[in-house]
Amino acid sequence: MASSSALALGTAGRDTASVKSRGPIITMKGIKGVAARVIPPLVVLAVFMLLWEMLCSSPTAGLPPPSRVVTEAWDVIAHPFYDNGGTDKGLFWHLAASLQRVALGFSLAVIAGVMLGTLVGQSEWAMRGLDPIFQVLRTIPPLAWLPLSLAAFRDGQPSAIFVIFITSIWPIIINTAVGIRNIPQDYRNVSAVIRLNPIEFFWKIMLPSAAPYIFTGLRIGVGLSWLAIVAAEMLIGGVGIGFFIWDAWNSSHISEIIVALVYVGLIGFVLDRLVAGVGSLVTRGTSAA
Amino acid sequence: MAHLTLSQVGISFTRGGKTSEVLREVDLTIAKGEFVSIIGHSGCGKSTVLNIVAGLLKASTGGVLLDGKEVNAPGPDRAVVFQNHSLLPWLTVRENVALAVDKVFRGRKSRAERTEWIEHNLALVNMMHAADKRPPEISGGMKQRVGIARALAMEPKVLLMDEPFGALDALTRAHLQDSIMEIQMRLKNTVIMITHDVDEAVLLSDRIVMMTNGPSATIGEILTVPLKRPRRRLDLVEDATYVHARAAVLEFLYARHAQPAVLAA
Numbered sequence: 237m238a239s240s241s242a243l244a245l246g247t248a249g250r251d252t253a254s255v256k257s258r259g260p261i262i263t264m265k266g267i268k269g270v271a272a273r274v275i276p277p278l279v280v281l282a283v284f285m286l287l288w289e290m291l292c293s294s295p296t297a298g299l300p301p302p303s304r305v306v307t308e309a310w311d312v313i314a315h316p317f318y319d320n321g322g323t324d325k326g327l328f329w330h331l332a333a334s335l336q337r338v339a340l341g342f343s344l345a346v347i348a349g350v351m352l353g354t355l356v357g358q359s360e361w362a363m364r365g366l367d368p369i370f371q372v373l374r375t376i377p378p379l380a381w382l383p384l385s386l387a388a389f390r391d392g393q394p395s396a397i398f399v400i401f402i403t404s405i406w407p408i409i410i411n412t413a414v415g416i417r418n419i420p421q422d423y424r425n426v427s428a429v430i431r432l433n434p435i436e437f438f439w440k441i442m443l444p445s446a447a448p449y450i451f452t453g454l455r456i457g458v459g460l461s462w463l464a465i466v467a468a469e470m471l472i473g474g475v476g477i478g479f480f481i482w483d484a485w486n487s488s489h490i491s492e493i494i495v496a497l498v499y500v501g502l503i504g505f506v507l508d509r510l511v512a513g514v515g516s517l518v519t520r521g522t523s524a525a
Numbered sequence: 526m527a528h529l530t531l532s533q534v535g536i537s538f539t540r541g542g543k544t545s546e547v548l549r550e551v552d553l554t555i556a557k558g559e560f561v562s563i564i565g566h567s568g569c570g571k572s573t574v575l576n577i578v579a580g581l582l583k584a585s586t587g588g589v590l591l592d593g594k595e596v597n598a599p600g601p602d603r604a605v606v607f608q609n610h611s612l613l614p615w616l617t618v619r620e621n622v623a624l625a626v627d628k629v630f631r632g633r634k635s636r637a638e639r640t641e642w643i644e645h646n647l648a649l650v651n652m653m654h655a656a657d658k659r660p661p662e663i664s665g666g667m668k669q670r671v672g673i674a675r676a677l678a679m680e681p682k683v684l685l686m687d688e689p690f691g692a693l694d695a696l697t698r699a700h701l702q703d704s705i706m707e708i709q710m711r712l713k714n715t716v717i718m719i720t721h722d723v724d725e726a727v728l729l730s731d732r733i734v735m736m737t738n739g740p741s742a743t744i745g746e747i748l749t750v751p752l753k754r755p756r757r758r759l760d761l762v763e764d765a766t767y768v769h770a771r772a773a774v775l776e777f778l779y780a781r782h783a784q785p786a787v788l789a790a
Contacts, residue, residue: 420611422607422609422611423611423613425581425599425605425607425611426607426611426613428580428581428598428599429579429581429599429600429601429603429604429605429679430601430624430625430628430629430679431599431600431601431628431629432628436628440624441613444613444615444616445613445615447615519615520615520659
């Protein structure tokens, strides 16, 4: 394997050298690079499916094998956009509803989290007063907030959004505070010499300087909120992927649950990459994607 | 005519109930257009003097007067070239200078005038070719040039330089020293430069302020360098005045005020 790839790399190098000017966009090297990243996970996935198929193909197995998942849940896979009113909708609508709740709750958490984090990072007294409280509150599991928020809001929708908010705010606060505390004294000196006012200092020095830290917090936060929404929706009902899974369980549609889980996983992955990508774009590569 | 006056400046820091005096009774008067270097062993508090003039540190005793007004906060009239350039890495070279220019000249210069002024200052330090690059993409010497451009662009009454060439290699340093001499000749800035390089001090300065060792450091001696400008480093190598001045500084630093820590080591 190693020798063959070395050989191939050697030829690729000679190719580009002979072309000299500008190589083609799709080079052997480029294809190799993509293949090296795509093939291993595909192989592992195939082995996993095969194993799953073998383990679950006996009639007494508790879970359906992948082949049966596809045939049983074909309706759900093939028609994600149907809408028969009420909660009888395609997967797309359930996922869209969940994403909407996450978007709202997470956005509120970003605004409040960055502001509180700035306060805690900037002021010694705010840190002494607030940090111990944050450290206790952040250990409370997301779902433990749900009854309290249902009592307060008397409605499922705002309660779910509140759960997202309260779940994702802590890593945002903590990381922002660390980022603000780590602003180099040099940058503070520069802003003192040119006499930036506090608002200019916040926008022009604090936010960009703390951005890599803030985005670390945002990534953790968005991951946690996606974890929390599925659980919260199982309890509050209505349209949403959590409810879809719970509903499928109640109707013993195990295959549909598996399909839903695949979507939940993929979307969680995309959300994480999305925040990481925005972070890398905003901080121009200084925060690792 | 006194432009900048430090009178009886002293500073003490208190940490954990223990007070240590870093500077005491620093008296210095600088005329307009003068280039003054402050030299001393590391830890003698020479950067502290600069930070007090900049307003970044508050003197415990005494005070600083600039054109008859007391200095008690940082401001663009005392622009600082920081030792480690202190450019903001998320801004381009142009934006780094623009941040200062837009803030300092808002309301006094139009947008077009400010843009032109930014470019003028970048051109002054020969950095127009990299104006749209970010600090991580340029060399250490270039970063320091941008730091100098940013400071000059504020049109400071006094330009403060804190070991501006300390982190650079010898060739780059020589090149930048020549640039600074040339710019200072043209603009007639008043400059205070902190350095620990004897040759740099003699080459650039009108006067060299030599600091005694800390704690409780103060000015040991002030040497006037009576060399004509423009100065060319090659002509000076064997110039009697230059050699004499250099010997005087070396004698102060290594014979009369040798650093105790160095002797012990």
